[in-house]
Amino acid sequence: MAASSLRSVNPTLSRTTLASPTISPPFQSPFLRFPPTSTASFNLKPLVTTRSSPSFVTRSSAAAASPQERKTFHGLCYVVGDNIDTDQIIPAEFLTLVPSNPDEYSKLGSHALTGLPASYENRFVEPGETKTRYSIVIGGENFGCGSSREHAPVCLGAAGAKAVVAQSYARIFFRNAVATGEVYPLDAEVRVCEECRTGDVATVELREGGESVLVNHTTGKEYRLKAIGDAGPVIDAGGIFAYARKAGMIPSAAA
Amino acid sequence: MAPQRSSSTSGSVKTGMTMTEKILAKAAEKSQVVPGDNIWVNVDVLMTHDVCGPGAFGIFKREFGENAKVWDSEKIVVIPDHYIFTTDKRANRNVDIMREHCREQNIKYFYDITDLGDFRANPDYKGVCHVALAQEGHCRPGEVLLGTDSHTCTAGAFGQFATGIGNTDAGFVLGTGKILLKVPPTMRFILDGEMPSYLQAKDLILQIIGEISVAGATYKTMEFSGTTIESLTMEERMTLCNMVVEAGGKNGVIPPDATTFNYVENRTSVPFQPVYSDGNASFVADYRFDVSKLEPVVAKPHSPDNRALARECKDVKIDRVYIGSCTGGKTEDFMAAAKLFHAAGKQVKVPTFLVPATQKVWMDVYALPVPGAGGKTCAQIFEEAGCDTPTSPSCGACLGGPADTYARLNEPQVCVSTTNRNFPGRMGHKEGQIYLASPYTAAASALTGHVTDPREFLQ
Numbered sequence: 001m002a003a004s005s006l007r008s009v010n011p012t013l014s015r016t017t018l019a020s021p022t023i024s025p026p027f028q029s030p031f032l033r034f035p036p037t038s039t040a041s042f043n044l045k046p047l048v049t050t051r052s053s054p055s056f057v058t059r060s061s062a063a064a065a066s067p068q069e070r071k072t073f074h075g076l077c078y079v080v081g082d083n084i085d086t087d088q089i090i091p092a093e094f095l096t097l098v099p100s101n102p103d104e105y106s107k108l109g110s111h112a113l114t115g116l117p118a119s120y121e122n123r124f125v126e127p128g129e130t131k132t133r134y135s136i137v138i139g140g141e142n143f144g145c146g147s148s149r150e151h152a153p154v155c156l157g158a159a160g161a162k163a164v165v166a167q168s169y170a171r172i173f174f175r176n177a178v179a180t181g182e183v184y185p186l187d188a189e190v191r192v193c194e195e196c197r198t199g200d201v202a203t204v205e206l207r208e209g210g211e212s213v214l215v216n217h218t219t220g221k222e223y224r225l226k227a228i229g230d231a232g233p234v235i236d237a238g239g240i241f242a243y244a245r246k247a248g249m250i251p252s253a254a255a
Numbered sequence: 256m257a258p259q260r261s262s263s264t265s266g267s268v269k270t271g272m273t274m275t276e277k278i279l280a281k282a283a284e285k286s287q288v289v290p291g292d293n294i295w296v297n298v299d300v301l302m303t304h305d306v307c308g309p310g311a312f313g314i315f316k317r318e319f320g321e322n323a324k325v326w327d328s329e330k331i332v333v334i335p336d337h338y339i340f341t342t343d344k345r346a347n348r349n350v351d352i353m354r355e356h357c358r359e360q361n362i363k364y365f366y367d368i369t370d371l372g373d374f375r376a377n378p379d380y381k382g383v384c385h386v387a388l389a390q391e392g393h394c395r396p397g398e399v400l401l402g403t404d405s406h407t408c409t410a411g412a413f414g415q416f417a418t419g420i421g422n423t424d425a426g427f428v429l430g431t432g433k434i435l436l437k438v439p440p441t442m443r444f445i446l447d448g449e450m451p452s453y454l455q456a457k458d459l460i461l462q463i464i465g466e467i468s469v470a471g472a473t474y475k476t477m478e479f480s481g482t483t484i485e486s487l488t489m490e491e492r493m494t495l496c497n498m499v500v501e502a503g504g505k506n507g508v509i510p511p512d513a514t515t516f517n518y519v520e521n522r523t524s525v526p527f528q529p530v531y532s533d534g535n536a537s538f539v540a541d542y543r544f545d546v547s548k549l550e551p552v553v554a555k556p557h558s559p560d561n562r563a564l565a566r567e568c569k570d571v572k573i574d575r576v577y578i579g580s581c582t583g584g585k586t587e588d589f590m591a592a593a594k595l596f597h598a599a600g601k602q603v604k605v606p607t608f609l610v611p612a613t614q615k616v617w618m619d620v621y622a623l624p625v626p627g628a629g630g631k632t633c634a635q636i637f638e639e640a641g642c643d644t645p646t647s648p649s650c651g652a653c654l655g656g657p658a659d660t661y662a663r664l665n666e667p668q669v670c671v672s673t674t675n676r677n678f679p680g681r682m683g684h685k686e687g688q689i690y691l692a693s694p695y696t697a698a699a700s701a702l703t704g705h706v707t708d709p710r711e712f713l714q
Contacts, residue, residue, distance in 0.1 A: 083469060083558060085678040092654040092681075095306045096338060096345035098352075099422060100313025115680045142470040145503065146676060147654075148405040150310065150421030170503055171474050172405060176421035230293055230437060240427055240435065241318045249295070250319075250431060 073162040073184075073204045075135025077196050077216070078124050080116065084139055085146035086173065088115035090155045092147075099154045106130050108151055109158030113137075122198045125159050132159040136202050136214075137183075139166030140193040144173025150180060157182025163204045165192055165214050165225065178231045181239040186212060187226035195221060271533030273441040274508050275476040278416040278530055282399045290440035290539075295433050298330070299398035299415075304384050305335040307403035307422050309352040314426030325360045326432035332364040332393055333357055334384040339649045340371055343657035347371070364391070374614065374647040382613035382648030385409040385581040389493060390615055392523030396511040397530050401428060406581050406675065408499045412492035413519065414511030414529055419500065439505045441476040441532075442467075442540040446483040448547035453713045455591060456491035457583060457673065457693035459483075459544075460498045461552045465562025466542070473503030475539065478532065480510055483546040489518040490587040497582045498675050501559040551708050553671070554691035557679050565696050568706035573690070574668035576603070576701040577682070579610025580653040583673020583694050586619040589645075592698040593625045593633040596640040599712040604704035607642040608662035610651040617648050642701070655683040664689075671700040 094111045097104040109131060113124035125132045137156060143166035144152055153176045156164065163184040164177070177185040186204065192214065196202070200218035204225075207213070212225040228235060237243035244250045269287060272280065276288050283294040303311050316323060325331055333353055338346035350368065357365040366387060368380040381387035385406050388394055396414035401407065403425045410417035420434070428434050444463060464471070477499045484492070492509050499507030509515075511529040519527065551565040578584065578592055589611065596603075611617040620633040628636060634645060643662075652662040653674040660683075664670055667686035674682075677689035692700065695709035702712065 083678070085676070087654070087676070087678050087681050093657055096343060096349060096657070098309040098313060098349070100310050100317060115685070117679050117685055142473070142503065145469055146405065146678060148403060148407075148419035148421055149307065150423060168470065168473070170470070171505060172419055172421065172500075176423065179421060179423040179427075234435075240423060244427065244431075244435075249433070 072206070073135055075162065075202065076133055077136045077138050077198060077200045077202050078113075078122070078132070078134035078161075079138045079193055079196050079198045080113070080120070080140070080143075081193060082140035083142045083145055084116075086144060086149050086152045087146055089113055089144065089152040090149065091115040095149060095151055097151070099151055105154065105158050108155040109160065112155040112159040112161070130159070132161060134198070135160065135162045136204055137161050137164045138193050138196045139164060140191065141166075141168045143167075143169050144177075145170035148172045148176070150176045153177040153180055153182045153185075165204065167191060167193065174231070178234050179240045181235065184235065186214070186228070188214065188223055189226055190223060192223055195219065195223075271535035271537070273476065273532045273536040273538065274414065274478060274510065274530055275416055275441055275506060276438060276536070277532075278397055278399065279436065279438055281397070281530070282416070288438045290438050292438045294436060294438065296399055296436050298401055298428050298432050298434055299395075300330055300332060300388075300393050300400040301425065301428050302332045302334060302384055302388060302393070302400065302402035302404070302407065303425060304333070304337055304404060305339070305346070305349045305353060306337045307425065308333060308356070309349050310422035311403055311425035311429060312352075312356045314423055315429040318426060319430040323430060325362070325429050328361045329363045330432070331360075331362050331429070332388065332391075333362055334366045334381060334387050335368055336382055336384045336387070337650045337654070338656050338660070339368060340374070340647045340661065341657040341659050343659070346657055364393070374617075380614060382611070382616070383581045383584065383650055385493070385497065386585055386612040386616065389413070389489070389518075390522065390613060392519065392525070395519055395523065395525060395527035396515060397528045401425070401434060405500045406497050408504065408507050409493050409497040409581055411496040411499065411507035412489060412509050413515055414509060416506055416508070418506045437474075439474055439476045440539040441478050441536070442472055442542070443538040444477060444479050444542045444544070446479065446481040446544045446546050448483055448545045450483055450486060450546055451549070453551060453695060453709045454546070454549055455693040455695055456487060456494040458549060458551050458696075459546065460495050461554050461559070461562055461691060462544070462549055463542070464498060464502045464560045465552065465554070467502055467560075469501060469558060469560045470503045472499065472505075474505055477502065477504045477507045478509075478538070479507065481544075483544075484509055485512060485514075487514075488587060489514060490585045493585070494582055494588075498559065501675060551693060551696050551710070553696060553706060554677055556677055556688040556690065559676060559691060564708070565692065565706060566708035566710075568690070569708070571690070571706040572669065573605055573671050573700055573705060575605050575662075575670045576607045576697050577610070577652060577662055577670055577672040577674065578608065578694055578697050579612065579651050579662075580674040581612060581650075582675040583697070584610055584612035584616065586616050586623070588673060588694040589616065589620050589633045590623070590625055591694040593636040594627065595695050595698040595709060595712050596642075596702070597625060597628045597631065597636050599699075599702055601702050602641040603701040605701055607640075607701040608652070609637060609642055609645040610662065611645055611648045613648050617645060620645050640702075652682050654681065671697050671706060673697050
């Protein structure tokens with residue numbers, strides 16, 4: 001994902017390691033630079049260094065290494081309704097798990113969507129498992145409302161979900177999904193939560209120019225997804241840190 | 256992507272700005288911003304607590320390096336409050352983790368707790384972050400305050416921009432002192448009229464959320480003004496702004512006035528600059544309320560916008576009452592409940608749990624005489640009414656918490672609560688039924704064992 005936008009900014013630059021599975025050695029944090037005039041919009045400034053390797057592999061940076069992977073997600077749908085709040089996505093008792101701790105990150109995944117009422121017969125993650133069989137969460141209005149807990153998009157990503165396609169989002173959840181790069185938050189134009197069923201096989205295709213689609217292979221229907229808009233560059237960059245590095249706001253990790 | 260209107264191209268023609276636009280413009284070192292602008296903003300205060308703090312610092316170190324230093328050790332306030340009085344080892348560990356970070360970074364404001372058996376043995380410990388921020392003088396007009404908690408919007412009561420962010424954003428702020436924000440448009444809520452004696456700010460905000468729905472203010476600012484607002488105390492203003500997030504709002508804001516300055520200047524000597532919306536500012540919506548006509552309301556299970564008149568729910572049998580949280584656990588909230596209990600002179604019919612938000616609130620509950628009660632304190636009145644003893648200050652069961660949290664809903668019971676959310680499972684049990692209400696309504700309901708309009712006891 002970062003690779004293609006890089007080429008559009010500066011064809012001479014090449015992105016090196018993005019999918020490094022090892023933790024980079026710690027570096028001395030140099031003086032953090034602030035440009036004299038802040039960017040008033042999302043215009044990307046030219047990259048300041050070529051060496052850049054996040055010390056922790058986020059799902060977005062792993063996906064960036066393979067443009068194909070970024071562009072399409074295949075999988076089963078898990079359908080929920082309106083106003084799915086953060087307590088249903090990750091019950092508060094599990095918030096003691098620290099997401100930046102790799103071991104606890106996995107545990108968070110095992111609790112994803114366990115707050116849903118019993119009326120949801122299919123569980124997102126089977127008891128005893130840490131991963132879900134569903135890659136695409138289909139939601140209604142105001143998905144992710146409630147708390148600012150980042151554990152919400154994180155647990156979905158940790159469980160293995162790749163994208164959420166909802167009619168609308170609560171802002172903090174959307175922002176956290178974008179900042180972490182854990183799941184792609186996509187906007188449907190119609191009530192896909194009423195047209196899809198849990199277990200449907202689907203593909204989410206992210207296309208250049210912001211036009212994306214959700215294809216439900218089980219029903220044969222295709223749905224246009226709204227352009228991501230302002231959050232696009234941040235998602236494409238791989239989260240807020242990567243975006244800020246691109247914009248020259250903070251130095252790259254290996255500077 | 257929508258075309259960006261950058262302020263640098265608008266020349267010398269200045270558009271009127273709302274309070275929020277002005278605060279953000281100043282924080283971004285710009286003369287002008289319009290809704291939709293994406294700007295890098297300087298942060299005045301960053302708050303975090305025991306649940307999100309470890310994650311935020313974890314990200315900070317991962318991205319800026321193990322030896323990185325925070326941008327300003329005096330602008331970060333670390334307030335353990337969520338899962339404190341529990342035997343849950345991970346919860347306890349998280350407070351220890353924050354202690355280590357604060358020590359390493361020389362964080363000036365860390366309201367630590369080490370003796371979990373007696374909160375009073377911890378001189379630094381405060382309790383609920385949003386109430387502590389205000390009480391410790393960290394809320395000031397015109398500033399930008401961020402917190403790793405959705406109810407950070409509470410501080411908007413002080414005429415500042417305050418909103419909740421996640422761990423990753425917080426990790427970014429820790430290193431840079433800046434955040435990327437999109438300027439929100441403002442919805443204006445003008446509340447006029449004399450506040451009836453049985454009505455509280457909680458009724459006002461539940462009324463509004465019921466009006467516009469849980470997504471009615473998504474990505475927007477909720478600006479509250481009018482004669483009623485001017486008559487509210489700071490704590491009541493905090494209750495109002497506290498639940499802005501329940502309408503999806505980005506931030507809530509109230510124009511600062513003498514009430515604000517009096518409160519703030521008694522708690523901090525840091526200078527501040529209040530801002531006000533221009534007369535020709537643009538608002539995306541205008542709502543007007545005649546408060547004198549409003550009645551006590553509740554939010555029925557399972558949504559904060561499931562509004563109903565309290566008197567229309569009088570047949571709903573309840574199992575317990577919970578008075579606490581940043582929304583309804585402040586000193587004035589307990590004063591109100593005590594006032595109603597005293598006026599009624601009866602005993603509660605259901606277990607009534609009292610969770611003061613902070614140490615200071617707890618002390619007020621035990622020390623301050625309740626007006627009109629012949630010198631009795633809240634604590635005395637609560638005891639006479641048969642309530643549970645006020646417990647150690649923290650977020651408590653507002654969000655359920657670890658299994659051994661005091662007053663957690665562990666069975667599918669019906670609870671009237673002065674807290675802020677009632678989605679399924681919010682206080683613990685998935686089939687628990689939570690009615691959100693004002694302290695008056697909560698106290699009245701405790702006395703009858705049913706959801707009860709406080710006018711039954713207050714007229």
